[in-house]
Amino acid sequence: MSTETREHLTEEATSEQLGIGMRFSLHPHCDNFVEVILGALDDAASAGLTEHLTIETDDVSTYVGTGTEPAEQRLVAYLAAVVAAASRRSNGGHVVAHVLLSRGCPGEATCDLTVTGLPRPAPVEIEPTGVRAAAQWSLYPLLDGGDGDHMTHIEDAIAAAQRRGVAASPAHYATKLSGDVAEVLATVADAWAGVGTRVPHVVSHVTVSVGSPSTREG
Template identity: 30%
Template sequence: MKSSLSCGTSPIVGLRFSIHPMADNFVEIIKGALSKADTSNVWMHTDDVSTVMRGKEIHVFDTAKAIVLHAAATGAHVAFNGTFSIGCPGDTTGDSYLEKEDVLVNEPNVKDYRQYVSSQFGLYPMNNPDYMAIIYKEVERAKECGVFNESMHYASGLHGDIHDVFAFLEETFMHARSEQNKHLVMTVNMSINSPSHKGGS
């Protein structure tokens, strides 16, 4: 596929994230999660604050979920903070990864992991005057999907099995943008294996 990215119309999805294990061996947990996940379908770069991942939407979500699950599998209390973006003007770095086939390389290895997660997400449909209607619609969809937790200031709460939560987030990221308003930002915060979780398993 020949790259022909233009301002604001790029199909490439970006994610900037940080993982924070509440453990003395946090370096081992972070590096272990990054090495165990198959990152061959995404472009990645890590600095001293966070990691950026770019590629096709399905591969960004597939890789992100795998990294979080591998970190959580250590049993440590892990926090994940990420910002997803699509349609950002000037997005070009890593566009060669858009040529990757639509085959999920991580899902077969993590699909049997069961992991409770408490999460919060925020939607920012850029330049869309009907942004509140979009947000309300996705909150209602979260309720229908059985992953809605609670309403709160500046975010909406989600909880449940991590596969269900990630599936909802990926679908929301698709539904909340339109051909007229292609630039969308979504923030996600997750807490896993926290001693404060109630009813999670």
């Protein structure tokens, strides 16, 4: 969010140029939450999933970025592993992750990208975690050229989620998803990356809940 102006990109932008990355926070609803969080982060690191990632944790959330392709795959594989590990470490208790995925607005530049070559990343592929999630998801195409068609992008993304079996139903300001943590996160990431092939700056937020007593009762 500085005022430095970025040079316009004329070739296909890399993940690094687009500032592809995420912030997430992890919320185990238990007294030993510190142990669960640190253990889950360790588990993902031990599984080799932090390779080529830049990870910076502060007192509210964790930033994860990468300059190594495929960026989307690396980010989501790590995130799914962390959520699943936190679920296991809290014995299936209630854990929520809040995730912000961003592309097209790197922290150190203004957002006036004129990108003529937006990359077309491959769909994310992650093994099922065995952990079921209920999620609420929002998708924000931010530089959509002013024709006000951002709802088209969003409706396309929701239709795609329905086709892949991650049940999608509308709610105020969000879309509800449910399924394996890996499939929910892959759906969100593919939609975000897919809109990113047409719109330079795209942000998506998703709240992923596992082991909720409300869901179990429902």
